[in-house]
Amino acid sequence: MSSSHRTIHAGPARRELASREGDGIRVLLLWHPRDDALTVSVEDSPSGYHFEFAVERDRGLDAFYHPFAHAAARNDVHHDDERQALYPRQQV
Numbered sequence: 513m514s515s516s517h518r519t520i521h522a523g524p525a526r527r528e529l530a531s532r533e534g535d536g537i538r539v540l541l542l543w544h545p546r547d548d549a550l551t552v553s554v555e556d557s558p559s560g561y562h563f564e565f566a567v568e569r570d571r572g573l574d575a576f577y578h579p580f581a582h583a584a585a586r587n588d589v590h591h592d593d594e595r596q597a598l599y600p601r602q603q604v
Contacts, residue, residue: 526542526545527543528540528541528542529541529542530576532576536556536557537554537555537556538554538555539554539579540553540554541576550567551564551566551567552565552567552572554579554583565579565586
């Protein structure tokens, strides 16, 4: 009788596709392979304010370059504590 063992390697929960920073504001375009989803993360270091929102694949780069415009038009922007529940922060 032989037993087979299957090894499952968990990949990263998210991958950084692009990042930029200026005037204390850091913007990340993130891909979540488990969900095959994109999000844009914005962190304002001077104020400590942070938010993240989901974005459609074909709008990823536009949302990355214009995150405040996209966030203003959306109802699913997750702020600090809400985001932690959806996508726990990982070291990048």
